[in-house]
């Protein structure tokens with residue numbers, strides 16, 4: 001479900017590069033469904049890259065690269081950076097100077113990623129929260145272009161004023177925790193209440 005949800009966000013592309021591929025399940029689905037014509041998969045860990053080799057056995061249009069961050073000299077039209085924390089995604093983006101479409105699904109601290117995209121002159125066209133197996137995930141797609149985000153958009157998503165059911169459920173759960181110490185969490189509670197008051 002998480003894999004399918006993220007792959008749905010990938011545009012049809014000639015060459016996709018998955019950074020931090022691990023098993024490369026996202027790339028495998030992107031190739032199998034025709035979203036990507038060819039792929040570069042990379043990982044900082046040799047063991048993880050070997051998992052990707054096993055998953056993608058039989059595909060002759062894949063290059064495997066052991067490296068930290070985006071592989072050099074690869075002219076991919078879409079970069080996939082998913083399943084890592086927001087600090088790591090931001091660090092990888094800070095060392096990338098290309099102009100590929102970005103499909104990103106940070107596991108935490110999505111606000112750092114949105115802030116980085118704004119500074120890199122990328123504009124977010126897709127940004128939503130979904131649920132899979134009781135966990136909540138953000139997924140975004142961004143292309144080169146101007147964008148200015150408010151603090152609320154950085155924290156809760158560019159389109160927080162049209163919250164998905166999953167974002168509502170995630171924030172409702174968070175609100176219940178914050179209410180345990182309502183005085184100390186007053187600012188956060190006010191923000192979340194604002195998001196939850198937005199129409200569907």
Ligand SMILES: C[S@@+](CC[C@H](N)C(=O)[O-])C[C@H]1O[C@@H](n2cnc3c(N)ncnc32)[C@H](O)[C@@H]1O
Nearest residue numbers: 019020021022043044045048067068069082083
């Ligand atoms: C949880 S897996 C995510 C796998 C896949 N992208 C997905 O979402 O299903 C994270 C992977 O990122 C790799 N990784 C972490 N930091 C990295 C970096 N700076 N450059 C490349 N790969 C990195 C890890 O070795 C690990 O295999």
